[in-house]
Amino acid sequence: MARIMLLGAPGSGKGTQAERITQRYGIPAIATGDIFRKNLSEGTPLGLKAKGYMEAGELVPDELVIDLVADRLSEPDTKNGYLLDGFPRTIAQAEALDKLLSGKGEALDKVFFIDVPKDVLIDRIAGRRVCPSCGRVYHVTGMPPKQAGVCDDDGAELIQRKDDDAATAENRIDVYNEQTKPLVEYYKKTGLLIELDGTAGVDSLENQIEEILG
Numbered sequence: 001m002a003r004i005m006l007l008g009a010p011g012s013g014k015g016t017q018a019e020r021i022t023q024r025y026g027i028p029a030i031a032t033g034d035i036f037r038k039n040l041s042e043g044t045p046l047g048l049k050a051k052g053y054m055e056a057g058e059l060v061p062d063e064l065v066i067d068l069v070a071d072r073l074s075e076p077d078t079k080n081g082y083l084l085d086g087f088p089r090t091i092a093q094a095e096a097l098d099k100l101l102s103g104k105g106e107a108l109d110k111v112f113f114i115d116v117p118k119d120v121l122i123d124r125i126a127g128r129r130v131c132p133s134c135g136r137v138y139h140v141t142g143m144p145p146k147q148a149g150v151c152d153d154d155g156a157e158l159i160q161r162k163d164d165d166a167a168t169a170e171n172r173i174d175v176y177n178e179q180t181k182p183l184v185e186y187y188k189k190t191g192l193l194i195e196l197d198g199t200a201g202v203d204s205l206e207n208q209i210e211e212i213l214g
């Protein structure tokens with residue numbers, strides 16, 4: 001049983017670690033950004049509500065996100081644990097999550113904070129490419145696919161996320177520093193926070209996380 005949260009700025013490597021952890025432990029990743037992108041591409045009412053915020057690099061309003069996560073956490077595949085990636089992103093979301101979990105007699109086990117300096121974040125976001133089909137994340141130089149521009153897993157042509165352009169990425173990092181970074185102190189107080197140096201390299205980070213999770 002593992003209820004894990006990954007906390008970190010855009011470009012900190014949460015998504016990459018999430019892929020590895022969920023494969024190893026057989027738990028689902030709940031990545032609110034992925035859920036919003038899927039809704040956006042399918043043109044659902046939720047996607048339409050989130051669109052403007054996402055394209056501007058702003059946060060989607062708390063109540064939309066909280067309802068979405070509450071629904072997702074009621075699904076049976078979360079019974080044996082899950083990994084939260086990109087949620088919570090505000091103190092209000094963290095408080096809502098606490099309430100939601102304590103209502104079910106549950107609690108988080110570990111919160112991993114992946115710390116990365118801003119100049120590294122900007123470089124990572126600029127070079128990030130994603131598979132529109134399976135969501136796998138690459139970096140043009142740091143973590144390239146075997147064949148340039150093509151997903152290793154399903155052969156789809158990789159794309160750059162719209163909100164990864166320089167101006168929007170910069171805004172997302174500012175929004176992170178203002179609204180999400182305070183969660184580091186919030187989770188420090190709970191004793192759940194584990195700080196990791198996000199410049200350590202993907203494999204090293206994965207090993208550190210695995211050692212802690214056992």
Ligand code: AMP
Nearest residue numbers: 032033053054058059060065086087089
């Ligand atoms: P991400 O893929 O995690 O970088 O998320 C992409 C975008 O989705 C963010 O820039 C926000 O607009 C929105 N989003 C994802 N998760 C949240 C959240 N927990 N709270 C508010 N907005 C979110």
